[in-house]
Amino acid sequence: MPSIKAEKTVTFPLTVFETASTKEDLEDWLLSQNPEFIKRMRKARKDDIEGRGKDWGSLKKDLCIK
Template identity: 80%
Template structure:
């Protein structure tokens, strides 16, 4: 059984009732939705690859670039 929640006027978001019943927080539902999103999974895999290959920026450089103290 699925439960449907409307997502503004652009469409619907559907997830299994078991997920809705076992989620403790809104963040749990968001986590499940992201885990079902192929585009998000591709981005996370790419980010992980970049991290393994040390293509990312270190925290100090990023803070300086973004003017964060």
């Protein structure tokens, strides 16, 4: 018997939807409303300011990015 998956609904304020040019704009807005994402970004910024961040070359190598 196939399982039934619940649909997830995302709600945007009309002004955000009307002014967004791309899907990325909508994604940016969603991330800006996510407390866990904001917490992680603040920690990353703090670590970077305190010199505990990774340099771009090291990150690219770790993530196999050219």
